[in-house]
Amino acid sequence: MSGGGVFLGVQGVSKRFGGLLAVADVNFEVAEGSISGLIGPNGAGKTTLFAIVSGFQKPSAGRVFWRGQDITGQPPHLLARSGIARTFQIVQPFAGLTVRENIAVGAFLRHRRRADALAAAERVAERVGLSAELDKPAAALTVAGRKRVELAKALATEPRLLLLDEVLAGLNPSEVRDIVPVIRALRDGGVTVLMIEHVMQAVMNLCAMVHVLAQGRIIASGTPSEVVADPAVVEAYLGHGAATRLAGGAHA
Amino acid sequence: MSGRDLLPILAFTVLAASVPLFVTAGTVLNFLIFTLVIALAAQGWNILGGYGGQYSFGHAAFFGTAAYATALLQLRLGVNPYAAFALGVALGALVGMVIGFLSFRSGLRGSYFALVTLAFAEVFRVLANAAEFTGGAAGLLIRLDVRPANFQFADRGTFYLVALALVVAALIATRMLERSRLGAQLVAVRENEAAAQALGVDALRVKLAAISISAAMTGAAGALYTQYFLYLDANIAYGTWISVEALLAPIIGGAGTVFGPVVGAVILHGLGEFAKSLVGRVPGVDLVIFGILLILVVRFPPRDLPRLLLRRARP
Amino acid sequence: MRSYPPEIVLEAVLNGLLTGAVYGLVALGLTLVYGVLHIINFAHGALLTLAMYAAFVCWQVFGLDPYLAILPLVPLFFVLGYLVQRLVIGPASRGDDSNILLVTLGLSIIIENGLLAVFRSDTLSVQVPYAMEVVEVGAMLLSWPRLVGFGVAFLVAALLFVILALTDTGRAIRAVARERTGAALVGIDVGHVYAVTFGIGTACLAVAACLLLPSFYVSPRVGNAFVLVAFTIVVLGGMGSVAGALLGGLFIGVMESLSGLYLGDSLGQIGIFAIFILVLLFRPTGLFGARA
Numbered sequence: 001m002s003g004g005g006v007f008l009g010v011q012g013v014s015k016r017f018g019g020l021l022a023v024a025d026v027n028f029e030v031a032e033g034s035i036s037g038l039i040g041p042n043g044a045g046k047t048t049l050f051a052i053v054s055g056f057q058k059p060s061a062g063r064v065f066w067r068g069q070d071i072t073g074q075p076p077h078l079l080a081r082s083g084i085a086r087t088f089q090i091v092q093p094f095a096g097l098t099v100r101e102n103i104a105v106g107a108f109l110r111h112r113r114r115a116d117a118l119a120a121a122e123r124v125a126e127r128v129g130l131s132a133e134l135d136k137p138a139a140a141l142t143v144a145g146r147k148r149v150e151l152a153k154a155l156a157t158e159p160r161l162l163l164l165d166e167v168l169a170g171l172n173p174s175e176v177r178d179i180v181p182v183i184r185a186l187r188d189g190g191v192t193v194l195m196i197e198h199v200m201q202a203v204m205n206l207c208a209m210v211h212v213l214a215q216g217r218i219i220a221s222g223t224p225s226e227v228v229a230d231p232a233v234v235e236a237y238l239g240h241g242a243a244t245r246l247a248g249g250a251h252a
Numbered sequence: 253m254s255g256r257d258l259l260p261i262l263a264f265t266v267l268a269a270s271v272p273l274f275v276t277a278g279t280v281l282n283f284l285i286f287t288l289v290i291a292l293a294a295q296g297w298n299i300l301g302g303y304g305g306q307y308s309f310g311h312a313a314f315f316g317t318a319a320y321a322t323a324l325l326q327l328r329l330g331v332n333p334y335a336a337f338a339l340g341v342a343l344g345a346l347v348g349m350v351i352g353f354l355s356f357r358s359g360l361r362g363s364y365f366a367l368v369t370l371a372f373a374e375v376f377r378v379l380a381n382a383a384e385f386t387g388g389a390a391g392l393l394i395r396l397d398v399r400p401a402n403f404q405f406a407d408r409g410t411f412y413l414v415a416l417a418l419v420v421a422a423l424i425a426t427r428m429l430e431r432s433r434l435g436a437q438l439v440a441v442r443e444n445e446a447a448a449q450a451l452g453v454d455a456l457r458v459k460l461a462a463i464s465i466s467a468a469m470t471g472a473a474g475a476l477y478t479q480y481f482l483y484l485d486a487n488i489a490y491g492t493w494i495s496v497e498a499l500l501a502p503i504i505g506g507a508g509t510v511f512g513p514v515v516g517a518v519i520l521h522g523l524g525e526f527a528k529s530l531v532g533r534v535p536g537v538d539l540v541i542f543g544i545l546l547i548l549v550v551r552f553p554p555r556d557l558p559r560l561l562l563r564r565a566r567p
Numbered sequence: 568m569r570s571y572p573p574e575i576v577l578e579a580v581l582n583g584l585l586t587g588a589v590y591g592l593v594a595l596g597l598t599l600v601y602g603v604l605h606i607i608n609f610a611h612g613a614l615l616t617l618a619m620y621a622a623f624v625c626w627q628v629f630g631l632d633p634y635l636a637i638l639p640l641v642p643l644f645f646v647l648g649y650l651v652q653r654l655v656i657g658p659a660s661r662g663d664d665s666n667i668l669l670v671t672l673g674l675s676i677i678i679e680n681g682l683l684a685v686f687r688s689d690t691l692s693v694q695v696p697y698a699m700e701v702v703e704v705g706a707m708l709l710s711w712p713r714l715v716g717f718g719v720a721f722l723v724a725a726l727l728f729v730i731l732a733l734t735d736t737g738r739a740i741r742a743v744a745r746e747r748t749g750a751a752l753v754g755i756d757v758g759h760v761y762a763v764t765f766g767i768g769t770a771c772l773a774v775a776a777c778l779l780l781p782s783f784y785v786s787p788r789v790g791n792a793f794v795l796v797a798f799t800i801v802v803l804g805g806m807g808s809v810a811g812a813l814l815g816g817l818f819i820g821v822m823e824s825l826s827g828l829y830l831g832d833s834l835g836q837i838g839i840f841a842i843f844i845l846v847l848l849f850r851p852t853g854l855f856g857a858r859a
Contacts, residue, residue, distance in 0.1 A: 538680075
């Protein structure tokens with residue numbers, strides 16, 4: 001099986017840590033221009049899968065294809081150069097730098113000159129709603145602000161594929177409502193998005209395609225409403241009896 | 253880089269360059285030249301340690317390599333002193349790159365990086381002390397031949413200006429680094445290596461560039477030392493004293509800032525002289541003070557002082 | 568390279584083993600502190616020097632035999648180490664690794680140069696009747712002070728093992744080493760355990776100093792000679808591994824003895840540094856099955 005022509009293809013990927021199989025023979029594809037979701041209970045292997053796709057970890061088995069090329073095991077900085085950006089679940093701003101400088105680190109990937117990188121950083125800041133915070137130290141922002149910086153840094157590398165690791169976690173409902181249109185606008189601007197997310201409301205809202213990971217395996221793939229209706233998903237992911245609650249909640 | 257970025261450096265240059273107009277006492281100039289040599293070595297440490305967050309305990313490896321190379325090229329091969337100086341600096345940078353490549357490729361950081369740099373410097377010291385080629389324990393003496401064409405000056409004031417020119421060049425280079433892509437990437441690697449890599453930063457390449465520039469600057473200090481004192485042995489060139497001084501000055505003056513190393517070198521050696529004037533020439537007293545100062549600066553970072561004082565002032 | 572008759576080589580190996588045990592003791596303190604506090608104590612060498620001067624003063628001022636000086640110096644250095652961690656390193660580090668690096672470096676600068684200011688750079692040594700005594704084993708001559716050092720070093724290691732395995736303090740130390748937050752949650756005073764560990768590490772140095780003094784000189788920088796050796800041992804044996812420290816010590820002692828025999832003393836040092844650098848670069852987790 002080759003990955004020719006696929007935008008992003010994950011083929012038979014497994015990752016073993018000692019005796020623990022964190023990711024087990026995972027296959028899925030991401031279509032260009034889509035927003036896809038990767039959901040599943042804690043410890044399902046979602047973040048490990050992200051780390052493999054973005055080059056931070058090598059899979060124990062399997063391959064990752066990116067726009068027709070085998071990129072398995074390539075280091076993260078080369079993948080970033082070729083258009084794959086990621087955010088981190090635990091946001092990692094460069095503490096000693098201002099918001100503008102934080103974003104500029106990403107922008108320097110495509111812009112050699114400082115003035116160009118700073119200008120690009122400002123444009124990105126506008127897209128994610130950080131224009132007012134540009135000169136603040138990144139460490140001084142609220143959680144929501146830091147999440148936006150995390151997003152802006154990744155965006156500044158001008159990615160074609162953006163891997164978002166729980167950018168909505170820890171935000172209150174109104175903050176979530178604010179950031180959902182930002183993500184949709186990214187897709188409309190030509191960035192393909194693959195997101196790990198626990199906030200189901202946002203997943204239902206944004207994703208065309210959802211893959212459900214449980215104990216390292218993909219147990220379901222489909223549209224959000226399909227996977228939510230899947231009894232296997234309901235049992236594995238939402239717990240016993242949740243199907244009824246969800247059915248009730250959908251009409252509320 | 254804008255004119256505003258260079259203004260403080262210009263002001264410092266004018267101020268420092270006018271010193272020989274007022275001061276002619278040999279001992280004072282001697283003290284100032286030595287302080288400039290330390291400031292230059294410290295600026296080198298600051299590039300890697302201050303901006304890059306990689307704390308080396310063995311910058312003597314670069315200082316000493318350039319110092320020995322400058323002396324040996326003149327003594328053994330009859331190379332022109334200026335060319336020997338340049339080659340010495342280049343060799344220092346090369347040693348930096350090699351040590352950096354070996355350490356960073358193995359993923360060494362933090363204490364491990366400090367340890368391995370310390371060990372490299374010690375290996376060089378033992379080798380230089382034992383080898384006949386480097387003059388062994390007796391050291392090397394450069395023939396006194398006072399001619400400007402020979403990088404030897406009759407007047408201490410002239411040498412002071414030469415040392416100052418090198419320090420100013422290092423200040424400008426540091427400011428340029430701050431305003432460059434490499435500088436931004438270096439700070440990003442210091443703050444969070446994984447996050448930097450995710451943004452396309454080639455952390456290994458960035459750290460290698462930093463250690464090479466760093467080693468070149470500290471090497472320049474070593475070569476300058478050779479030309480000024482015209483004498484060298486393994487304990488001077490590769491001794492822990494220079495590794496420690498190169499680290500102390502930026503930490504005390506402000507690591508990761510353009511002027512930190514200069515400020516730190518002046519504070520340290522000012523204090524050292526002051527201590528000597530108080531207790532006389534008791535060996536080690538100045539370093540005891542440096543050590544106490546180091547711990548105090550780490551305990552109470554100067555940038556937090558205003559906040560700490562305010563808190564104390566309140567009832 | 569010269570060639571030697573086998574009994575000379577064997578003698579060198581045995582003498583290396585004897586010295587190596589004391590090296591192992593120095594490394595034991597370092598590795599214990601690393602294993603529990605996760606800090607590399609750059610002041611370790613300077614604290615050893617301080618202990619050697621303390622033993623020297625005991626001998627010169629009070630006429631106390633270095634081996635007997637172990638009795639007062641062990642509690643003294645335990646308290647010293649406890650206080651240094653509690654009052655200086657702990658507060659000043661503020662939980663940041665590079666701060667710890669700098670604070671312990673600062674301590675070593677203060678101790679070394681304080682000793683230099685008081686005692687000047689002269690090398691001092693004690694004269695004890697047994698300094699030159701040897702024990703004949705077959706055709707080989709083994710130094711008596713080194714034999715004592717070997718025995719006591721292993722005794723201390725065994726004692727330490729018992730303390731760690733059987734006492735409440737030892738259990739608390741192991742709990743903190745394994746899981747600091749968890750230990751704090753079940754009510755262990757982590758700051759106290761840190762300081763106790765540092766105190767034990769420093770007390771090991773006091774023993775090592777007393778064992779070294781009869782056959783070694785003292786100078787303000789003498790600790791440096793040992794500290795790189797100790798770092799090498801710790802890196803070789805695996806950071807935080809007690810058994811690794813002893814095995815590493817023996818190995819390095821033999822290496823040093825043999826390279827001294829074949830290369831001469833000054834170049835012999837290079838052998839140790841070369842091992843150190845190679846292990847750091849290529850096997851930073853240690854050779855003897857270190858912990859993950």
